[in-house]
Each structure stands twice: as C-alpha cells, then as structure tokens.
Amino acid sequence: MSLDKTERGNYFEDFRLGQIFAHATPRSVSEADAALYLALTGSRFAVNSSEPFARAIGYRRAPLDDVLAFNLVFGKTVPDISANAIANLGYAECRFGAPLYPGDTVRARSEVIGLRETSKGNAGIVYVRSSGENQHGDPIVDFVRWVLVPKRDPASPAPAASVPRLGEVVAPETLTVPPGLDLTRYDRALAGSRFGCDDYKIGERIDHRDGMTLEEAEPALATRLYQNNARIHFDAFRARAQTEGGRRLVYGGHVIGIARALSSNGLGNAFHIAAIDAGSHVAPVHAGDTIYAWSEILAKSDIAGRTDLGAVRLRTVVAKNRPCADFPFKTGDAYDPAIVLELDYWVLMPR
Amino acid sequence: MSLDKTERGNYFEDFRLGQIFAHATPRSVSEADAALYLALTGSRFAVNSSEPFARAIGYRRAPLDDVLAFNLVFGKTVPDISANAIANLGYAECRFGAPLYPGDTVRARSEVIGLRETSKGNAGIVYVRSSGENQHGDPIVDFVRWVLVPKRDPASPAPAASVPRLGEVVAPETLTVPPGLDLTRYDRALAGSRFGCDDYKIGERIDHRDGMTLEEAEPALATRLYQNNARIHFDAFRARAQTEGGRRLVYGGHVIGIARALSSNGLGNAFHIAAIDAGSHVAPVHAGDTIYAWSEILAKSDIAGRTDLGAVRLRTVVAKNRPCADFPFKTGDAYDPAIVLELDYWVLMPR
C-alpha cells in the first residue's frame, strides 16, 4: 500500500517532551512584505516606513515590522505545532534579536518544553519554545507559546505532566538593542510624536483611539502572507457550520499586529519591540470585528551604557467593537467582555 | 500631570494663516507599491507596467502611477490637516514634477493659505498648499486643497476670512515634461491604443465603459498603503452608526485613482498626468459601490519645443452604480445624482 500523503498535523499524543521540529518552508522576505504589511495594518512607525529615517539611527536599512517578524516565525511553526489547535493560549519569554531586513530568509525550529493533559482528558496543552533565524543563523525572534491541542484518540494515555517554569517579565537588563543603533539623530518630528521615554509616567494610560475593522479578506491575506496555514482562518464553508454567525476566526498574531499599528497614536516613538513578557488571547476576533486598543505604562528601565534610548514596559489591552476612551479592562479577575487580547511587552524609545 | 499622548488632530480654531506643517512619517516606495497599486486599481498604462517600455521613452525606470504619488503626498498631510475633516471640498493648481521611482522617499509639507468660517459658525474651510518631494528635494507633486473642518468649540471666534485666489486652469505653457523624455520610440501597439494627441478632438466624449466595484477591503488596503489614516475610512463599527447603510466612506483620492485606471480604455496613451486644474468630490462613494467614468476633451496644447508629445486637457466625470455610455453630467448647475467626482486635468500624449 502507498503511504497516505495528506498532512493532517499533529495531535496531542504525537508530541514528546524534548522533541525538536525543524519547520518547513523557509521564507525570503522583501520590500514587498513591508508594503503589504503597511497596506494590511496601517502601521505608521517611521523606522519601518522610511529608508533614510532607519539609516539615520543606525539600521542597515528599514527593518520589517517586529510583529511581522514574529508572525512569519509563528507561521512556520503552525504545520507541526498547531495545525489542529483548538486555541492559542499564551506567549512568554519572547525576545527580538537581529532586525529582519528585506533580502533575509527566515527559518524556524521549535522544541517541546511542556505537556499537560486537560482535566477532561480529550486534549492537552503543548508548550513549545520556537525560534526564528535569518540566513546567517542570527536569531530574529524566539518565544514560548502554549496551545490547546486535541487528542486524535481521546483514550490515548496521558504523558507525565510537565509544565515549564516561565518568566513573568523579561528582565530589562537582558533586552537586546539592535547592533549599530545610535538615536542621537532620531527625528521626533518626522516620527510624528514629540514624546520620548522620559515623557511617559508609570501608570499613565493612553487611548490609541482609532478603530480598525478587519474585513474577511484582510486577515486572510495577512495570514497567508505569514504562511500560517491553520485552516480555521481560511475555510468559511466550515466556519459557517462552526463559529458564531459563520464568520471566520481571525489569526491572533494579526490582532497583535493591528494593535501595534494602532498604538503609534500615542506611542509614535516606540520604534522597536524588544521583548514580549506575556500575551493572552482572551476572546476570539472574527472577520468583521473592529479593533480598538489602549496602553498603560507598567515600568521603565535604563539600558546599560546608553543615554540615547530607554526601555518602556507596556500593557496593551485590545477590545473588539468597543472604543477604549474609558480604558476597559477587568473587574476582579474577569475581563470586560469586549477585551480580546492583553499584551505585556517592552519597547525601546529615544530619551 | 503627564501630557495627554493621544493625537486627536487639528480643529478649525487650531489653524493660522501662513502656518506651516512639516508632515510626519516619510515613506520609501518600492516596486511593491507599483504591484499593489496595480492589484488595487487595475491600471493598464504601459509606462507604469513595463520597465523596458518606460526606459525606451527616456524614464530612468518605470515610474509609479501619478495618482499614487498624489495619494502618498496627500496621505502624509492627513494627520495635521484633515484628521477631523467633515469633507474634502476641492483641489486646484496641482502640478506634477519629478517622476516618483521605486527607491525614492516621499516627504510632505503644507502651508495654510486660507481660512473661512462657515455661515453656521460651527466649522470652517481650511485651504492648504501641500507639496511632496523626494529624497533629493525635487518636487514630486504640489497642490492646493480645501477641506471643511469642524470647530472643537463652536463658540470659538472666527478668524479673519481669507480665501486664496486660485487659478481655474493650469496654464499649459507652464506644464512640466519629466526630464529626459523622448517619445519618438513610444510604441502605441504595446501601449494598447493607436490614438495620439492629434486623434482627439475638442468636445469629443469617451465612455471608459468598464465598471470597478470597490469592496470594503480594497479601499481600506489602498488607503493604508497611502498611509492616509483618516479614521472614517477604517472604522466600520462607527460607520454603522453614522453613514448610509453602515458602509464605510471610500477615500476620494482612491476614487481618482480608479477613474484614472478606468480611463486607460479610450485614453491608453495618456501616459502622464501633468497637472490637475480642478477636482470636486460631488457625492460620497461607499464601500460596495461600482465606479464608472467618461471623459471629454476640453482643450489641447502644444508643448514648447516638442514635436513628440502634446498636452490634452480632460474632464473626467465619475459616477457610481450607473454606467456612463450616455455621458451623465449636469442639468443646469445640478449634477446627475449618480455623479461622485468631476476632475479637470492635463495629460501628456504622444503626437
């Protein structure tokens, strides 16, 4: 008999602690990814929009958006890790390394660092540490994520539970500044915001104000650009039978990208994401939803040896179909029903 | 107290005559902008589609579409000028200079050249002259536009009324031909039309025939590509409460781009827009509308010292949801209710 050639992805019982995946389909990126990303998200950070601006502060050229780099690496991991996932539960310990430049080629690998069967026994949580690197082997971004994956056979035995100990916050003294950066020539007027690191106060809240509606075609285009082939995002025929109102589930990483783009209103000089401490997709976003976001300054930190820039820790809270001028968040442990994403991360800003 | 970081844009009382804005977010363009523009508009002008064609007539390489250049410059001006605008009322004195090439970086500035409170007193008209330039400081396109902007406080006092005197037509002897052009090698067969300057007669009318439907996602992608962040185009949640049938308003500059693309059927050798004399968005276009257009030859002019090309002045009339085989326009001063745009402009064509 011939082997079945159709890839059906892994189920919970297919994963082993310590298992390593070298993910398929390396991806060369170009200026076209920058333009498409701009068209898909409306990002306005000057460093990703202007070659002269990026070069003036020491980038070799305009880097691709950090969330695009994250989503490209994430996309590579999907066929092996989350093709059958029920939900993408969380992220931690995400660090950005070398900037991703047009002309680079992204490859990705993942290691299974935790496994835990759910109490119902028909699924389990898979923890993986995924890392992306460029054609020189330089790390671009690595992160831990955990996903809820069903069992193929609900009766298959549970593996020994193993839950990795994950940092709650990336220590600011470990943040990486892209090599060669010198922000003394950073032009705030060109960047569209006069506020630097020192202008933000811990506890300050910022309404990013604008809303962005995600029509069916837009997240579909974006998710294919990321080469994330999780079928749930593409198959409206099945979605009509399975999801609320028949609308397709929007890939959560694209919601992060939209939130980052919206955040330029109020955080226009947060030119680089250095790390993501934690992220949770609290509720699903479906095609047709409109995304709003607000942020709170959680902490600030010097970067050793640098007077030109500093790190700011942000919590960005993302809502659907609800403007955020009044900063909706939680009542006790319960999220406001409009909240879809909570993201805790470090950005670099000029001082 | 910390300063509020959220940008809310300017209101009528924030503008001063003579005020100058150096707009934020310079934008480097690439071949990706050409491909995306083609995918968004369906433009078929050979000069923007083919490197060898463009080089054969003296361009350094295939330039980006003129309306794309206009929309990129316009987009830069939005955060300062029209973030809160109620309507974009008109354009005048628009001149195209250096071609915009992949690899260039666009910057823009505007000067307030007129202010007039409306009779109701709760808003005013702001006239600005905006100009875009490339990284060498060469002018790409400059134009006057006027927009209706609400007051933040309806009780704020009116400024002295000042309405600029604007030319009705750009004088053809002042039109700029991109440097280095020599149309003796212009290949009409490759361009898809056998008609040159001398084949068109003043008063002649041309039905551009094809219709182009603007689905929600398409103008949204285009408007983000132009980095025009006027929220009215992106937020369907608010639009559902505010606009007819809940459909989002389409950015008028994109309607100009669609009309220009449609015009290649009948004006296939109008390879360059040299100037826009006047433009009015007569009625709104909403997502889902289908755009049709027709043109009339208003005038023709020699270009001093050139036998290879001439200038043709066109009126292009754009309608929604109504084919234009019978050339709908005005009855007396009243536009046909289907008309959305009237554009008066000069194109260059081979002779």
Place this chain on the structure above:
Amino acid sequence: MSLDKTERGNYFEDFRLGQIFAHATPRSVSEADAALYLALTGSRFAVNSSEPFARAIGYRRAPLDDVLAFNLVFGKTVPDISANAIANLGYAECRFGAPLYPGDTVRARSEVIGLRETSKGNAGIVYVRSSGENQHGDPIVDFVRWVLVPKRDPASPAPAASVPRLGEVVAPETLTVPPGLDLTRYDRALAGSRFGCDDYKIGERIDHRDGMTLEEAEPALATRLYQNNARIHFDAFRARAQTEGGRRLVYGGHVIGIARALSSNGLGNAFHIAAIDAGSHVAPVHAGDTIYAWSEILAKSDIAGRTDLGAVRLRTVVAKNRPCADFPFKTGDAYDPAIVLELDYWVLMPR
C-alpha cells in the same frame, strides 16, 4: 467625425484563421508579485518561497509561481481574445519554458488556430495558441485555449469551421526541465514533504484537505494583478443583474492557482509544473465560494538523462463548497455538481 476611442473587444466575426495578435501592456514583475501571490493563494512550495532553497537546486533565484506566469500571459491576451467571451472552455498543449524571475518583463502574442460557429449561430468558439516570452525572447509558457465568443451581429455569416487537432497529453519526452537544475541538493525536510517521485503510485489519490474561501476582494485583487481586465470579474453592479445571487464570477485561472496552492498538502515536492495537458472549467466559481481539491496520479515518466528528478502526471479535481475526502468526480460522463475544474498536468519532482 472622430473615431470612437472606447475599446469594446473583439466579437466572433472579428476573428480570422491565422490572425496574429501582439498583445499590449508588457508587464515587468518583481518580488512584489511573489509576495502578493503568496498572500492571495497561500502557496507553500519552498522553491517559490525561499531564495536559498531555489539557488541550492540550480535556479538563478526564486522563480515566480508557474500558475502566476500562466495567468500573467493569459491576462495579456484578454483584451484581444476574450474581452467579450461568454465562457473559457478549455486548455491544451500548455508547456512551461524559462522560469519567470523577478526583474523579467512578460510579453504575449496569440494566433487564431481555429474557428467554429455554434449550432445556435449567435456565437462561436475561437481557438488560439498564446505564448508569453521574457525580455530576452525566451518562451515562458505557451498554450492553446478555446473560448466561446458571441457575435456582434447574430446574422453575420459563419466562417468555414476549422477545429485544430490538439494533443490529449503532452508527451513526457518533450517536457522541459529549467536549465541548470540539479536536485541532488533538494532538501525535502525544508520543502515540508518527505515524498518524492518514486513514492507515488499510479492510481493513488490524495485529498488536499484544506479549503480556501475566495472573498470578493481576493479574486478581484488577483485578477487585476494578472492584468486580466475582463469586466465580468470586476463589475458587481452588472453582476447583481446577471449572475446567481449577484456574486461576481471568479476568474478561472485564479481557481487553478488556488488549486495548485492547496495541492502542496500531499504534493509538497511537486516543485514545478512542466506542462498542462488539458483543463476544463466545468462550472463557475463565484465570490464567496470555498475551494477544495484532490488529485490522482495518472502516470509517471523518467526524464531522459536524469536520475535526480522525474515527471508525474496528475489529475487535480477541484470542487466548491464541498470537502473532497471522498474524492468526488464523475458518474458516467456527468460531473458531481460540486466540481468546478478538472486539470490534467505534468509536474517535476525529486526522485
């Protein structure tokens, strides 16, 4: 009187046997076409996604997707051949030549090789052989297609019927391998499939499993990217009056592209389409439909002098709004009502 400038395309009585069209609007392609194509189709073939992968097996650089090359050439032919076509009936004798690389410029020509009036007498079938070449004159792809074209005047006389004799299958010994290829360094793990030529058995069937919904905006963007300006794909206002449920007809060539992209699940190492033997659009696809596909191995062939690769002949069957796990096809001569496309073609795979 001035000549009517509006192009209305050719009708059946405008075609003559042996007539040659040098099609307009040459098209320079770039990396942006690769990125947009990926965003529009979700293709995952490593050779089109990764520069190092493509170079490792002897391509000068990552080639554009073969179906994109086909659709670009097809698009050029539309204004002359099928602007008024009622239906695109079939393809034959399609051979791929030189890879299409970013930086190339595509031109196309067609020859009328057959004409036959329909029995009703108000239309006819036009057979054309179309060929696309790059800026060096190297053939990229050539193919025969036949289309049903209405008469302008139903009373115009029938031409002598002439139906070309077309090969049913491209002989495998005539298949072209792109020059310079050496698959000894082909990395199956990176390509995402461990199956080579020798792992597939004649008669084997493969469910490509994933579904891809084509929202209105997506085929419209793709079809404009191909510069196919057949108005039926763009004008929803007219479509509402003419097609089922008012949804626009999706360009059949884009359905081929989606099917090819879906086929990477199960045929991940089918890195190149060498020829298309036959193709029929059995039923229309409209915006909003979800596409599924399955394939059968029809034949295999050695390539003379090569041990690194072989040819596999496939039948890919494409359905709308119906998953294909049970391989729907025909009952007798009657297609399952969900089937929209049957494609018979040769791919190259590593051995």
